[in-house]
Amino acid sequence: MATLGVVPSVPATGGDAATPRPAGEHDVNRKRLARLGWSFSTPAFLVIGAFTIFPIGFSVAMSLSHVNVSGSGFSLNGFTGSNYSTLVHAPQWRYALGFTVVYTIVTVLVEVILGTCIALVLERLTKGRGLMMALLLVPWSMITVISAELWGYIYDASYGVLDQIFHAVGLGQPIFLGTPTPAIVAMMVADIWKTTPFVAIIVLAGLVMLPEELYEASEMDGASGWTTFWRVTFPLLRPTIALAVLFRVLQAFGLFDLPFVLTQGGPGYSTTSLAVLGYQVMFQDLNFGPGAAVATSTAVLVLIGCLLFLKVFRAQVGEEGS
């Protein structure tokens, strides 16, 4: 939030500095500065253009074309909207969309709650905070494909540790990755295990920045710990949490590596996320048009979701301010 406030003030200060100078000099200066600015940013623009804008543009173009795949690459043969109508009418896409949305909401919610709790504990730790932080970062620093393989061993229905534990405790032997609901839950647990530390670190950074005086004041007013958290800490943490949520939503919506390693989207298509579906359609069926439509629509949907979230969130912050 803070950064949003700073951005518009940059041209304003520039203008202020130039005001006392004669008009002509101002123009020359500005042109020279502009030229300098452009020349400095050209390499960055080129890189972004080549590696971000072009692929995105190409993907959008592909999603709106009849695409042919051959040994010498793709060819786009004429405009069509059929890829998107195929999507909307495909039950797999509707399921994948629903699954991805539910998965994102559940995992991000749990991660934010758990992560905030962990951050609150960490902030109060006087001894061993560094060690705890390091330990906390282990899951986050692990490559997802590798941690997914490890979870695969844990969940394995023949020789998995969890399978044995459930059996020993008398909870039966659920086939964690081979039945729909347990597979979805198992995947969520693996995701939460991995990314809660990320949320915790971000929230901890936010906590450390909070002004000490407010806590002293609320203590003097006799507020309980609970009240202090809801009345002081949480409102002040909102921007930080919003940032964490935003990062996580963007990431969770692109869910691919966990289902790819653990279930291949199965059983049936119960863990087929939008990204896995896109992969299957594009690279297994070589249906590049509809595949690009899956990718593009996913990006657009998550963008809309994030913008809406930011808008609602800003409105809330605004209300409290007034």
Next chain:
Amino acid sequence: MKNDKKQLADDNGATRRAVGKRSRLVASTAALSAVGLVAGYGSAAASSGATPHAASVTTITWSASPISTSGPDLRKVLIANFEKAYPNIKVQLISAPTNTDTNESQLETQISGGSSSPDVFMGDVIWPAVFGAHGLAVPLSTKFPKSFFSRFAPGLVAGATYQGKVYAAPFFEDQGFLYYRKDLLRKMNLPVPKTWEELKAESLQLQRAKLVKYGFVWEGADYEGATCDFMEYLTDAGGKVLSSNGKSSALNTPAAVKALTFMRSLVTSGVTPAAITTYQEPQAMNTFDNGQAAFLRNWDYAYSASQSSGSKVIGDVGVAPLPTFQGQSYPGYSNIGGWNLYINPHTKHMSQDLTFINYMTGAAAEHVMATQFSEIPTNESVRVQKSVIAVNPVLATVPHTRLVARPSQTPEYPKVSQAIYQNVNEALAGSESPAKAIANASAGINTALSGGGL
């Protein structure tokens, strides 16, 4: 281990001496008449062992998924033999994923992206239509002379053909087999099951006697393998996937529902572990090789794996054709599998690639595969050798089996198969009734064939 290797080397030497004459003859004929092939291939093929261009060693890359799961690596054994025969070609192995779907999409992405590596790739028998239709493999019939293809057992070249062009050289053939525990059946005085119902009953008997944890393990995960297994029950029950003109689904019949209902009943009765919904070939083999199952449905290499060090059932495994449903004539249908060798259209080493394929499908290499790795050779001259059949019980079973192929002659096959295995897998997990799953699969196949849907 050392002794094994020495033994292996000796065997190879003997093989080469025994079959050398024929393979050299075939090789040189191929080389002389091959279209557009120059000195590199011709001289190398004709003078196996000699090094006319010792200075220029070319390295080609070969992508292949692991074939043998225990014991020596078949791929490395064959590469070593090849490099010995052709010292001026080095082969770099790229180990591909064991999941055929992942393997396929990786290759498709690489090749359509213009990569010149791998030069040669080992691909599933169901790929020629997809790779041919999209120009992702070199039509070998334009590179090799006609005479080259006469070495293969009947029917194999037709399976590698799409719209009149041969896109692959058959490397080893495969089909479903029933592996059983001889010791357990003997203990309970049971015959080798000839019907699925019998197999289920015997499994329950063995399980109740606490002789074994599970009755029957096979492939039921959410992938191509589930289509293969389902095809067998389906054909046994009298059903089929596509209508005779290949343009629509013929799946939604009582026969198909019967097949899938039986598969699910294996799970509900406890004969098959519920984890079958996550089983691919390696998981099924591991369970069987650990002595935890009485019966196993798997491919030809499962035999040699069950007899390699680490297995707990060495000497106790028998091979038989698959059973069928009661009232049908024995044996049941075995799904045709197997792997081909394809060439990447972007390769920069065409003549070396052809030499490599010529060698790998030649008598020497095929003999090694058949005698040491229980593979079914594609090379007819090896397949009929009595000495080969004598040491390969799987090969001895082949003449008694009945085959069914997957409907892979359409470039839409990946989607057709996906519709099958996703719904079969759902039914096995119990989240969909067999009848509903068959109806869904049938609808999915029709969508795929019409070119619509995802």
